[in-house]
Amino acid sequence: MxxxxxxxxxxxxxxxxxxxxxxxxxxxxxxxxxxxxKVVGINLNYIRDHDKNRARGARKIRVALQDMKPGCLRYPGGNKSNYHFWSKAPWRSPKPQAIWYGNMSKNLLNFDEYMKLVKATGAHAYIVIACPSVKWSEEEKEKHLNNATSWVAYAKRKRYKVKYWEIGNENWNDRKIPIDEVATRVIEFSKAMKKIDPTIKIGASGDTWDWWSKFIPQAAPHIDFVSMSTYNTWNWKSYDYYYTNKLDLVGGIGVVKRITAQLPQEHKNRIEIVVAEMNSQDFSANGWASTNTLGHALVTFHTFGELLLEKRVAMAMLWTTRYLKEEDGSKSLFWGLGTKNE
Incomplete structure:
Protein backbone atom coordinates (compact mmCIF):
# COMPACT_ATOMS: atom_id res chain seq x y z
CA MET A 1 0.00 0.00 0.00
CA LYS A 38 1.68 -5.80 -8.24
CA VAL A 39 1.01 -4.14 -11.60
CA VAL A 40 4.50 -3.06 -12.67
CA GLY A 41 6.92 -5.80 -13.72
CA ILE A 42 9.57 -6.81 -16.22
CA ASN A 43 10.23 -9.30 -19.01
CA LEU A 44 12.81 -11.98 -18.39
CA ASN A 45 15.11 -13.47 -21.03
CA TYR A 46 15.34 -17.24 -20.62
CA ILE A 47 18.24 -17.36 -23.10
CA ARG A 48 20.55 -15.00 -21.19
CA ASP A 49 19.29 -14.57 -17.61
CA HIS A 50 20.73 -17.74 -16.07
CA ASP A 51 23.42 -16.99 -13.48
CA LYS A 52 25.83 -19.31 -15.31
CA ASN A 53 25.89 -16.76 -18.14
CA ARG A 54 27.25 -13.99 -15.87
CA ALA A 55 30.88 -13.15 -15.26
CA ARG A 56 32.54 -14.02 -11.97
CA GLY A 57 31.61 -11.51 -9.29
CA ALA A 58 28.13 -10.81 -10.67
CA ARG A 59 25.32 -10.85 -8.15
CA LYS A 60 22.62 -13.48 -8.49
CA ILE A 61 19.63 -12.55 -10.62
CA ARG A 62 17.43 -13.49 -7.66
CA VAL A 63 19.08 -10.75 -5.61
CA ALA A 64 18.79 -8.24 -8.45
CA LEU A 65 15.08 -8.95 -8.88
CA GLN A 66 14.45 -8.83 -5.14
CA ASP A 67 15.97 -5.34 -5.13
CA MET A 68 13.82 -4.39 -8.12
CA LYS A 69 10.62 -5.73 -6.48
CA PRO A 70 8.69 -6.52 -9.68
CA GLY A 71 4.99 -7.23 -9.35
CA CYS A 72 5.03 -9.61 -12.32
CA LEU A 73 7.62 -11.52 -14.35
CA ARG A 74 7.04 -12.46 -17.99
CA TYR A 75 8.66 -15.70 -19.18
CA PRO A 76 10.33 -16.88 -21.36
CA GLY A 77 10.43 -13.43 -22.96
CA GLY A 78 9.18 -11.77 -26.15
CA ASN A 79 9.55 -13.01 -29.72
CA LYS A 80 11.74 -15.87 -28.50
CA SER A 81 8.64 -17.28 -26.77
CA ASN A 82 7.16 -18.25 -30.12
CA TYR A 83 10.15 -20.52 -30.72
CA HIS A 84 10.42 -22.09 -27.27
CA PHE A 85 8.98 -25.30 -25.87
CA TRP A 86 9.14 -25.69 -22.09
CA SER A 87 10.16 -29.36 -22.46
CA LYS A 88 9.91 -32.29 -24.84
CA ALA A 89 8.06 -35.61 -24.89
CA PRO A 90 7.14 -37.18 -22.53
CA TRP A 91 6.81 -33.64 -21.02
CA ARG A 92 7.58 -34.66 -17.43
CA SER A 93 10.03 -31.96 -16.35
CA PRO A 94 11.45 -28.67 -17.68
CA LYS A 95 13.92 -29.10 -20.52
CA PRO A 96 13.81 -25.84 -22.53
CA GLN A 97 13.76 -26.45 -26.26
CA ALA A 98 14.66 -23.60 -28.59
CA ILE A 99 12.82 -24.51 -31.79
CA TRP A 100 14.74 -21.71 -33.46
CA TYR A 101 16.15 -18.47 -32.22
CA GLY A 102 19.34 -16.67 -33.24
CA ASN A 103 22.44 -16.92 -31.05
CA MET A 104 21.57 -19.27 -28.20
CA SER A 105 23.23 -19.60 -24.81
CA LYS A 106 24.02 -23.07 -23.50
CA ASN A 107 22.56 -22.16 -20.13
CA LEU A 108 18.83 -21.64 -20.49
CA LEU A 109 16.61 -20.58 -17.60
CA ASN A 110 14.09 -23.40 -17.24
CA PHE A 111 10.54 -23.19 -15.90
CA ASP A 112 11.31 -24.47 -12.40
CA GLU A 113 14.17 -21.96 -12.09
CA TYR A 114 11.83 -19.22 -13.26
CA MET A 115 9.25 -20.21 -10.65
CA LYS A 116 11.93 -19.98 -7.95
CA LEU A 117 12.43 -16.35 -9.01
CA VAL A 118 8.67 -15.79 -8.88
CA LYS A 119 8.54 -17.19 -5.35
CA ALA A 120 11.63 -15.25 -4.21
CA THR A 121 10.21 -11.93 -5.41
CA GLY A 122 6.53 -12.49 -4.62
CA ALA A 123 5.71 -11.56 -8.22
CA HIS A 124 2.84 -12.83 -10.36
CA ALA A 125 3.87 -15.46 -12.89
CA TYR A 126 3.08 -14.70 -16.53
CA ILE A 127 3.78 -17.30 -19.23
CA VAL A 128 3.90 -16.93 -23.01
CA ILE A 129 3.01 -20.05 -25.02
CA ALA A 130 4.63 -20.68 -28.41
CA CYS A 131 2.04 -19.86 -31.07
CA PRO A 132 3.45 -17.93 -34.05
CA SER A 133 0.96 -16.56 -36.58
CA VAL A 134 2.12 -18.82 -39.41
CA LYS A 135 0.68 -21.71 -41.39
CA TRP A 136 0.98 -25.06 -39.63
CA SER A 137 0.69 -28.65 -40.71
CA GLU A 138 -1.48 -30.85 -38.50
CA GLU A 139 1.70 -32.30 -37.01
CA GLU A 140 3.04 -28.83 -36.14
CA LYS A 141 -0.27 -27.81 -34.58
CA GLU A 142 -0.32 -30.97 -32.47
CA LYS A 143 3.24 -30.32 -31.23
CA HIS A 144 2.37 -26.77 -30.19
CA LEU A 145 -0.83 -27.88 -28.47
CA ASN A 146 1.07 -30.61 -26.62
CA ASN A 147 3.59 -28.02 -25.46
CA ALA A 148 0.79 -25.76 -24.18
CA THR A 149 -1.36 -28.37 -22.45
CA SER A 150 1.55 -30.29 -20.91
CA TRP A 151 2.93 -27.02 -19.52
CA VAL A 152 -0.38 -26.17 -17.85
CA ALA A 153 -0.61 -29.73 -16.51
CA TYR A 154 2.91 -29.57 -15.07
CA ALA A 155 2.30 -26.19 -13.43
CA LYS A 156 -0.92 -27.56 -11.94
CA ARG A 157 0.79 -30.72 -10.69
CA LYS A 158 3.54 -28.64 -9.05
CA ARG A 159 0.89 -26.35 -7.52
CA TYR A 160 2.59 -23.28 -8.93
CA LYS A 161 -0.74 -21.44 -9.28
CA VAL A 162 0.21 -19.76 -12.56
CA LYS A 163 -2.84 -17.74 -13.61
CA TYR A 164 -1.80 -15.76 -16.69
CA TRP A 165 -1.06 -17.57 -19.96
CA GLU A 166 -0.57 -15.58 -23.16
CA ILE A 167 -1.10 -17.42 -26.45
CA GLY A 168 1.74 -16.30 -28.73
CA ASN A 169 3.90 -13.20 -28.62
CA GLU A 170 2.83 -10.14 -30.64
CA ASN A 171 0.50 -12.16 -32.83
CA TRP A 172 0.27 -9.36 -35.39
CA ASN A 173 4.06 -9.28 -35.91
CA ASP A 174 5.33 -11.22 -38.97
CA ARG A 175 1.81 -12.55 -39.39
CA LYS A 176 1.32 -15.02 -42.25
CA ILE A 177 -2.32 -15.95 -41.60
CA PRO A 178 -5.57 -13.91 -41.47
CA ILE A 179 -6.75 -12.35 -38.19
CA ASP A 180 -9.78 -14.64 -37.97
CA GLU A 181 -7.48 -17.66 -38.25
CA VAL A 182 -5.36 -16.29 -35.40
CA ALA A 183 -8.54 -15.95 -33.33
CA THR A 184 -9.60 -19.51 -34.17
CA ARG A 185 -6.19 -20.79 -33.09
CA VAL A 186 -6.33 -18.86 -29.80
CA ILE A 187 -9.80 -20.27 -29.10
CA GLU A 188 -8.56 -23.81 -29.76
CA PHE A 189 -5.60 -23.34 -27.41
CA SER A 190 -7.80 -21.76 -24.75
CA LYS A 191 -10.26 -24.66 -24.75
CA ALA A 192 -7.48 -27.25 -24.57
CA MET A 193 -5.59 -25.48 -21.79
CA LYS A 194 -8.66 -24.70 -19.68
CA LYS A 195 -9.73 -28.32 -19.97
CA ILE A 196 -6.55 -29.11 -17.99
CA ASP A 197 -7.00 -26.25 -15.51
CA PRO A 198 -10.24 -24.22 -15.64
CA THR A 199 -8.86 -21.66 -13.13
CA ILE A 200 -6.24 -20.16 -15.47
CA LYS A 201 -6.61 -16.93 -17.43
CA ILE A 202 -5.97 -16.92 -21.17
CA GLY A 203 -5.01 -13.92 -23.26
CA ALA A 204 -3.67 -12.96 -26.67
CA SER A 205 -2.17 -9.90 -28.28
CA GLY A 206 -2.98 -7.29 -30.89
CA ASP A 207 -2.06 -3.77 -31.92
CA THR A 208 -4.41 -1.63 -34.04
CA TRP A 209 -8.13 -0.88 -34.25
CA ASP A 210 -8.33 -3.05 -37.38
CA TRP A 211 -6.85 -6.00 -35.50
CA TRP A 212 -8.82 -5.68 -32.29
CA SER A 213 -12.16 -4.96 -33.98
CA LYS A 214 -11.89 -8.31 -35.79
CA PHE A 215 -10.15 -10.36 -33.12
CA ILE A 216 -11.90 -9.42 -29.86
CA PRO A 217 -15.57 -10.07 -30.85
CA GLN A 218 -14.61 -13.54 -32.09
CA ALA A 219 -12.28 -14.54 -29.25
CA ALA A 220 -13.97 -12.75 -26.32
CA PRO A 221 -15.89 -15.72 -24.85
CA HIS A 222 -12.64 -17.70 -24.64
CA ILE A 223 -10.14 -15.13 -23.34
CA ASP A 224 -9.74 -13.30 -20.03
CA PHE A 225 -7.32 -10.58 -21.07
CA VAL A 226 -5.76 -8.98 -24.11
CA SER A 227 -2.11 -8.02 -24.31
CA MET A 228 -0.25 -5.33 -26.19
CA SER A 229 3.19 -3.83 -26.63
CA THR A 230 3.60 -0.12 -25.89
CA TYR A 231 6.59 1.48 -27.59
CA ASN A 232 5.18 4.98 -27.68
CA THR A 233 7.87 7.29 -29.07
CA TRP A 234 7.50 6.62 -32.79
CA ASN A 235 9.12 9.39 -34.86
CA TRP A 236 9.98 11.53 -31.81
CA LYS A 237 13.63 11.71 -32.95
CA SER A 238 14.72 13.17 -29.61
CA TYR A 239 13.68 13.90 -26.01
CA ASP A 240 12.61 17.40 -27.10
CA TYR A 241 9.40 15.96 -28.55
CA TYR A 242 8.33 14.88 -25.07
CA TYR A 243 8.01 18.36 -23.59
CA THR A 244 7.00 20.27 -26.73
CA ASN A 245 3.95 18.21 -27.76
CA LYS A 246 0.64 17.13 -26.31
CA LEU A 247 0.97 13.39 -25.86
CA ASP A 248 -1.20 10.32 -25.46
CA LEU A 249 1.29 7.78 -24.15
CA VAL A 250 -1.22 4.95 -23.75
CA GLY A 251 -3.55 5.37 -26.72
CA GLY A 252 -3.78 1.64 -27.34
CA ILE A 253 -5.66 1.19 -24.07
CA GLY A 254 -8.47 3.42 -25.29
CA VAL A 255 -8.83 1.41 -28.49
CA VAL A 256 -9.38 -1.83 -26.55
CA LYS A 257 -11.80 -0.17 -24.12
CA ARG A 258 -13.94 1.21 -26.97
CA ILE A 259 -14.13 -2.18 -28.68
CA THR A 260 -14.84 -4.21 -25.52
CA ALA A 261 -17.58 -1.71 -24.63
CA GLN A 262 -19.50 -3.05 -27.65
CA LEU A 263 -19.36 -6.67 -26.47
CA PRO A 264 -22.26 -8.51 -24.80
CA GLN A 265 -22.71 -7.53 -21.16
CA GLU A 266 -21.03 -10.65 -19.77
CA HIS A 267 -17.76 -9.82 -21.54
CA LYS A 268 -17.47 -6.03 -21.85
CA ASN A 269 -16.05 -5.39 -18.36
CA ARG A 270 -14.56 -8.83 -17.74
CA ILE A 271 -11.60 -8.72 -20.12
CA GLU A 272 -8.44 -7.30 -18.56
CA ILE A 273 -5.61 -5.51 -20.35
CA VAL A 274 -1.96 -6.49 -20.02
CA VAL A 275 0.86 -4.35 -21.39
CA ALA A 276 3.21 -7.26 -21.99
CA GLU A 277 6.08 -5.10 -23.24
CA MET A 278 6.75 -1.44 -22.61
CA ASN A 279 9.65 0.93 -23.22
CA SER A 280 10.38 4.30 -24.81
CA GLN A 281 12.01 2.95 -27.96
CA ASP A 282 11.61 5.00 -31.16
CA PHE A 283 11.48 2.43 -33.98
CA SER A 284 11.22 5.01 -36.79
CA ALA A 285 14.06 5.55 -39.27
CA ASN A 286 16.80 7.67 -37.67
CA GLY A 287 14.71 7.72 -34.50
CA TRP A 288 15.57 8.84 -31.00
CA ALA A 289 18.74 6.96 -30.07
CA SER A 290 17.98 3.91 -27.92
CA THR A 291 20.64 4.69 -25.34
CA ASN A 292 20.01 4.28 -21.63
CA THR A 293 19.49 7.96 -20.71
CA LEU A 294 17.53 9.97 -18.16
CA GLY A 295 15.26 11.22 -20.95
CA HIS A 296 14.16 7.70 -21.84
CA ALA A 297 13.79 6.89 -18.14
CA LEU A 298 11.44 9.85 -17.60
CA VAL A 299 9.22 8.88 -20.54
CA THR A 300 9.11 5.27 -19.34
CA PHE A 301 8.27 6.37 -15.80
CA HIS A 302 5.54 8.70 -17.07
CA THR A 303 4.07 5.88 -19.16
CA PHE A 304 3.97 3.54 -16.18
CA GLY A 305 2.11 6.26 -14.27
CA GLU A 306 -0.49 6.62 -17.03
CA LEU A 307 -0.95 2.85 -17.12
CA LEU A 308 -1.44 2.67 -13.36
CA LEU A 309 -4.33 5.12 -13.69
CA GLU A 310 -6.06 2.66 -16.04
CA LYS A 311 -7.95 0.29 -13.74
CA ARG A 312 -8.38 -2.27 -16.55
CA VAL A 313 -4.61 -2.69 -16.83
CA ALA A 314 -3.75 -5.74 -14.73
CA MET A 315 -0.03 -5.74 -15.53
CA ALA A 316 2.54 -3.58 -17.32
CA MET A 317 5.99 -5.05 -17.89
CA LEU A 318 9.20 -3.31 -18.89
CA TRP A 319 11.14 -4.62 -21.84
CA THR A 320 13.50 -6.23 -20.62
CA THR A 321 16.16 -7.62 -18.23
CA ARG A 322 18.67 -7.99 -21.06
CA TYR A 323 18.47 -8.09 -24.81
CA LEU A 324 21.01 -9.03 -27.47
CA LYS A 325 24.69 -8.12 -27.31
CA GLU A 326 26.31 -8.45 -23.90
CA GLU A 327 28.45 -5.36 -24.55
CA ASP A 328 25.27 -3.26 -24.80
CA GLY A 329 24.43 -3.94 -21.16
CA SER A 330 25.32 -0.50 -19.83
CA LYS A 331 24.21 1.43 -22.93
CA SER A 332 20.88 0.17 -24.24
CA LEU A 333 17.48 1.07 -22.77
CA PHE A 334 16.53 -2.55 -23.48
CA TRP A 335 18.78 -3.69 -20.65
CA GLY A 336 17.07 -3.37 -17.29
CA LEU A 337 20.04 -5.14 -15.70
CA GLY A 338 23.74 -4.71 -16.40
CA THR A 339 26.19 -7.44 -17.36
CA LYS A 340 26.75 -8.22 -13.66
CA ASN A 341 23.06 -7.86 -12.73
CA GLU A 342 23.69 -4.38 -11.36
Missing part, protein backbone atom coordinates in the same frame (compact mmCIF):
# COMPACT_ATOMS: atom_id res chain seq x y z
CA UNK A 2 2.83 2.41 0.86
CA UNK A 3 4.56 1.61 -2.41
CA UNK A 4 1.33 2.19 -4.31
CA UNK A 5 0.98 5.64 -2.76
CA UNK A 6 4.60 6.48 -3.51
CA UNK A 7 4.14 5.46 -7.15
CA UNK A 8 1.13 7.70 -7.59
CA UNK A 9 2.60 10.61 -5.64
CA UNK A 10 5.80 10.55 -7.68
CA UNK A 11 3.86 10.25 -10.92
CA UNK A 12 1.55 13.15 -10.11
CA UNK A 13 4.57 15.25 -9.22
CA UNK A 14 6.19 14.50 -12.57
CA UNK A 15 3.23 15.31 -14.78
CA UNK A 16 2.42 18.52 -12.90
CA UNK A 17 5.85 20.10 -13.37
CA UNK A 18 5.79 23.01 -15.83
CA UNK A 19 8.46 25.37 -17.14
CA UNK A 20 7.67 27.94 -14.46
CA UNK A 21 8.09 27.50 -10.71
CA UNK A 22 4.94 26.56 -8.84
CA UNK A 23 3.73 24.95 -5.66
CA UNK A 24 2.80 21.29 -5.96
CA UNK A 25 0.53 19.65 -3.43
CA UNK A 26 0.11 15.88 -3.25
CA UNK A 27 -2.82 14.48 -1.27
CA UNK A 28 -1.49 11.18 0.07
CA UNK A 29 -4.89 10.42 1.59
CA UNK A 30 -6.46 10.12 -1.86
CA UNK A 31 -5.68 6.63 -3.13
CA UNK A 32 -6.07 6.55 -6.91
CA UNK A 33 -5.37 2.85 -7.13
CA UNK A 34 -4.53 0.15 -4.61
CA UNK A 35 -2.03 -2.63 -5.27
CA UNK A 36 0.12 -0.73 -7.76
CA UNK A 37 3.16 -2.68 -6.62
Missing amino acids: KLAKLWMAAYLTLVTIQAIAQTIEVDTQQVLREGCD
